[in-house]
Amino acid sequence: MNNQPGFPKVLYSFVVLIQIFTISFCTLFAIAKENQQVRLYSHNDIREMEQLIPIAETATGLKIEFIRLSSSQILARIRAEAPNFGADLVWGILNSDAIEARNSGFLHKNSSKEWNNIPDNFKDPEGFWCGWSYWYNTILVNTSLLTKKNLPCPTSWADLLDTRYKGEIVASNPGTSGTAFLAVSSLLQAMGEDKGWRYLKQLDKNIAQYTKSGSAPAHLVAMGEYSVGITWDRAAQIKRDAGFPVKEVVPMEGTGFDLDSIMVLRNCKNLDNALQLSNWIVSEKGQKACAKIRSRVVNKLAATSAQKEPKLFSYNAQAAATSKEKILEQWKDNFR
Amino acid sequence: MMAENTEKNATGFHTPSDEKEKAGCMIPSFNKCIDGSRKWINKLSNSSFSIFLALLVLSFILLPVCAVLIKSFITPHGLGIGNYLHFFKKSYYYKALINSLILASTTTSILSLMGFVFAYLSVRGPRGISRFFKFTGMLPLVAPPFIFSISLLLLGGRNGILANFFEAEINIYGWYGVILAQVITFLPIAFVMIENVLKSMDSDLEDAASNLGANQGIILKDITLPLIVPGILKAALLVFILAIADFGNPILIGGNTAFLATDAYLLWVGENNPNMAAVFCVFLIIPGIIIFTVHKYYLSGRVYTAIQSRPGGSTHRAISSPLLNALLFFATPLVIIIILCFGIIAFGAFTKLVMVNNAFTLEHFFKDMGLRAMGSSIIFALNAAAIATALGITLSYLLIRKQIPVAGILEFISLIGFAVPGVVMGIGYLLVFNSPPLALTGTLLIMILNEGFRNLAVGVEAGIGKLQQIDITLEDAARDMGAGRIKTFFSIILPLMHGAIITSFVYTFMVSMVTVSAVIFLISPGKQLASVYILSVAEQGEMGSACAMSMMLILLTMACLGLLKIIALFSKKNIQTS
Numbered sequence: 001m002n003n004q005p006g007f008p009k010v011l012y013s014f015v016v017l018i019q020i021f022t023i024s025f026c027t028l029f030a031i032a033k034e035n036q037q038v039r040l041y042s043h044n045d046i047r048e049m050e051q052l053i054p055i056a057e058t059a060t061g062l063k064i065e066f067i068r069l070s071s072s073q074i075l076a077r078i079r080a081e082a083p084n085f086g087a088d089l090v091w092g093i094l095n096s097d098a099i100e101a102r103n104s105g106f107l108h109k110n111s112s113k114e115w116n117n118i119p120d121n122f123k124d125p126e127g128f129w130c131g132w133s134y135w136y137n138t139i140l141v142n143t144s145l146l147t148k149k150n151l152p153c154p155t156s157w158a159d160l161l162d163t164r165y166k167g168e169i170v171a172s173n174p175g176t177s178g179t180a181f182l183a184v185s186s187l188l189q190a191m192g193e194d195k196g197w198r199y200l201k202q203l204d205k206n207i208a209q210y211t212k213s214g215s216a217p218a219h220l221v222a223m224g225e226y227s228v229g230i231t232w233d234r235a236a237q238i239k240r241d242a243g244f245p246v247k248e249v250v251p252m253e254g255t256g257f258d259l260d261s262i263m264v265l266r267n268c269k270n271l272d273n274a275l276q277l278s279n280w281i282v283s284e285k286g287q288k289a290c291a292k293i294r295s296r297v298v299n300k301l302a303a304t305s306a307q308k309e310p311k312l313f314s315y316n317a318q319a320a321a322t323s324k325e326k327i328l329e330q331w332k333d334n335f336r
Numbered sequence: 337m338m339a340e341n342t343e344k345n346a347t348g349f350h351t352p353s354d355e356k357e358k359a360g361c362m363i364p365s366f367n368k369c370i371d372g373s374r375k376w377i378n379k380l381s382n383s384s385f386s387i388f389l390a391l392l393v394l395s396f397i398l399l400p401v402c403a404v405l406i407k408s409f410i411t412p413h414g415l416g417i418g419n420y421l422h423f424f425k426k427s428y429y430y431k432a433l434i435n436s437l438i439l440a441s442t443t444t445s446i447l448s449l450m451g452f453v454f455a456y457l458s459v460r461g462p463r464g465i466s467r468f469f470k471f472t473g474m475l476p477l478v479a480p481p482f483i484f485s486i487s488l489l490l491l492g493g494r495n496g497i498l499a500n501f502f503e504a505e506i507n508i509y510g511w512y513g514v515i516l517a518q519v520i521t522f523l524p525i526a527f528v529m530i531e532n533v534l535k536s537m538d539s540d541l542e543d544a545a546s547n548l549g550a551n552q553g554i555i556l557k558d559i560t561l562p563l564i565v566p567g568i569l570k571a572a573l574l575v576f577i578l579a580i581a582d583f584g585n586p587i588l589i590g591g592n593t594a595f596l597a598t599d600a601y602l603l604w605v606g607e608n609n610p611n612m613a614a615v616f617c618v619f620l621i622i623p624g625i626i627i628f629t630v631h632k633y634y635l636s637g638r639v640y641t642a643i644q645s646r647p648g649g650s651t652h653r654a655i656s657s658p659l660l661n662a663l664l665f666f667a668t669p670l671v672i673i674i675i676l677c678f679g680i681i682a683f684g685a686f687t688k689l690v691m692v693n694n695a696f697t698l699e700h701f702f703k704d705m706g707l708r709a710m711g712s713s714i715i716f717a718l719n720a721a722a723i724a725t726a727l728g729i730t731l732s733y734l735l736i737r738k739q740i741p742v743a744g745i746l747e748f749i750s751l752i753g754f755a756v757p758g759v760v761m762g763i764g765y766l767l768v769f770n771s772p773p774l775a776l777t778g779t780l781l782i783m784i785l786n787e788g789f790r791n792l793a794v795g796v797e798a799g800i801g802k803l804q805q806i807d808i809t810l811e812d813a814a815r816d817m818g819a820g821r822i823k824t825f826f827s828i829i830l831p832l833m834h835g836a837i838i839t840s841f842v843y844t845f846m847v848s849m850v851t852v853s854a855v856i857f858l859i860s861p862g863k864q865l866a867s868v869y870i871l872s873v874a875e876q877g878e879m880g881s882a883c884a885m886s887m888m889l890i891l892l893t894m895a896c897l898g899l900l901k902i903i904a905l906f907s908k909k910n911i912q913t914s
Binding site: 216218 | 428493509587591594602605606607608689704705766770771859861864872876877878
């Protein structure tokens with residue numbers, strides 16, 4: 001009786017503890033990043049960002065918070081959030097999606113002298129978006145699996161139609177993956193609508209599954225789940241450099257490429273920081289850092305000329321952006 | 337300060353030796369005056385508090401669901417059922433509905449059987465076996481709900497451990513994978529519910545049959561099973577809802593097969609088609625609400641158990657060996673898979689690349705982003721649990737004791753929050769809280785509120801269950817002694833509802849640590865949660881990180897649970913001594 005209850009005591013001190021814990025945690029973080037925070041959406045791979053963000057943070061003194069979303073997810077999100085965007089800067093989005101965002105009036109106009117070193121075809125004439133790197137579709141093959149299954153190594157888009165690859169090819173879904181949308185739309189542009197769709201329909205018979213992420217096929221091929229994957233250059237190269245028995249094949253006919261874009265969102269919370277970071281990314285120093293994780297960068301001063309340029313389709317991102325909905329609808333009608 | 341106050345309050349209940357009470361007795365007129373005003377204040381605070389709670393429940397549960405409903409009727413040409421017509425015209429839309437229904441029914445039927453087998457072995461089996469099955473039956477509960485997909489991929493992929501070991505072509509992507517992953521994920525739910533029924537079952541009938549010479553197989557078939565069928569049915573309905581709402585497993589291991597919850601997500605975020613996503617949500621809501629209504633209002637009280645008799649477990653009749661063997665035959669494969677799954681996660685966490693480079697490494701554990709996400713997850717889960725518990729218990733008290741008007745409706749709304757799949761609540765929150773008056777998107781608060789209110793029903797139901805057992809006379813006594821309503825609530829009701837509070841808090845905490853489906857819509861830069869982080873690295877094929885982070889999340893959840901349990905024990909002891 002004298003030793004009185006502690007139940008409410010314990011419960012409430014516990015709840016109070018949680019609150020103190022939370023508040024202190026939040027304020028600690030808030031103080032740390034009060035004025036130096038910048039919030040990113042990005043379709044770059046998490047592994048790439050884990051390398052880039054520390055470099056960018058030291059160079060700019062900013063605290064970078066980021067989440068990874070696919071390119072179309074980013075567009076959908078800023079559409080839903082407008083005009084109160086949840087991020088300040090988008091570092092890495094499909095060029096066609098960046099054009100869409102510009103046309104919807106979501107972007108802040110940037111006019112920095114850092115942009116002078118970027119070729120005109122890599123930036124928006126009015127300064128709403130600019131590229132920071134470009135990338136292209138490649139085919140990744142697992143050489144040991146091909147030998148084991150006694151299959152030849154494909155060298156072109158046409159080779160992939162060979163019935164022997166049935167159930168061995170993995171690609172991604174253009175509705176959710178920018179990589180796949182680039183592949184589909186660039187093939188349609190290069191072959192023409194009718195021939196293009198016929199090609200895709202034949203290819204579909206060999207496809208084992210369409211993944212959600214465009215880098216996932218590279219992973220599945222590297223792990224030996226499937227022998228052939230349709231993915232993009234860096235995803236393939238990372239697997240090759242990690243020592244997997246894989247080979248990157250740039251299709252003989254050529255391949256689609258996309259300008260990976262940066263855009264500052266209009267009226268965002270940390271506008272100055274976003275501008276600072278976006279300017280650093282395209283600056284010579286920033287581009288040299290980016291060149292460590294990407295094979296192609298846009299700044300003339302940092303461009304890596306040593307590598308052989310692959311054969312690229314001439315790709316019209318603007319046209320792809322306008323017909324995106326139609327392409328996706330038709331793709332789903334055929335392949336879902 | 338708070339602690340001292342409550343201590344005094346509790347004393348007041350047993351012996352009115354409190355200084356204030358004495359003073360009150362000496363000056364009766366003054367006391368009367370205080371009483372009068374106190375009544376007024378109580379009445380006022382009671383009703384205003386009820387209104388406040390009702391508003392919260394309305395705006396954080398009902399409003400988002402309604403927003404989704406309305407959204408599904410918005411077409412480019414104004415309001416109409418165009419989206420629904422479109423849904424039934426395109427095979428890739430309605431197939432998702434059919435697939436989801438088939439998936440949920442399959443998982444449910446398998447789990448009704450497995451849940452029963454595990455429960456029977458745990459309740460009636462020999463001691464060692466009983467403990468073992470109780471442990472494995474509960475084990476999947478601490479893991480993120482999609483973790484079994486990750487380990488099944490590593491285990492059963494085309495180049496997985498099994499494929500290499502048996503040199504066989506196995507394809508786990510699609511139906512088999514999702515069903516297996518779901519069976520493991522939801523086993524604890526089925527197990528716990530059926531075990532409870534089995535435990536509280538009156539064993540007199542079984543004893544009688546046994547004395548008359550029936551063998552155990554016949555007793556099981558003719559007596560035990562019919563008696564607990566309603567219990568199994570209840571468990572099955574719950575599993576059905578969870579299976580249809582499941583998001584993580586289909587997205588990781590579903591391959592090309594379309595399911596409602598994942599496709600709603602992909603439509604919303606991937607293809608920017610919010611109206612069709614809303615239609616998918618409506619089809620997700622309907623089965624959930626139907627089943628919960630049936631569950632709550634038609635099945636309650638139909639469980640044929642005798643609660644007043646002695647606990648059935650006390651008889652401990654030995655299970656006959658043919659029956660034991662038969663049950664073990666069913667259960668063992670699943671047990672092996674569960675243990676393998678956890679083993680693979682541990683193996684993957686310390687391995688450079690599973691099946692490619694099996695060298696030991698610790699690098700997966702030191703991912704800055706992952707660790708930060710872990711921190712946010714704890715904050716998130718603690719706060720969500722605090723909201724669900726505090727509001728839920730208070731609401732249950734108001735519902736049962738105060739008989740506030742529209743009590744039934746409020747309870748039903750809280751149940752809707754629980755029954756509606758996370759994907760729907762995620763989309764609903766985005767629709768409602770993206771603009772003023774409550775522009776919450778991009779904050780940690782919106783995630784906490786979402787998770788807290790989705791689990792409000794847990795607190796409410798636990799509270800109602802407990803309150804119905806507590807005799808109201810205790811409260812009346814306290815009131816007669818002069819305690820105010822608030823004082824009564826804090827010093828009488830709360831201590832007695834200790835169990836309900838702990839249940840609600842622990843459950844919500846665990847669920848929040850591993851939740852994905854709703855918060856995946858609400859995360860924002862810097863507010864990443866561990867569970868969502870794991871899902872996104874797994875999706876990109878970083879299995880090592882996924883395993884390591886899953887393992888840390890499991891250990892962290894267990895550590896927090898241990899801590900909660902210690903607190904619970906400590907506080908319980910305190911109650912019993914008082």
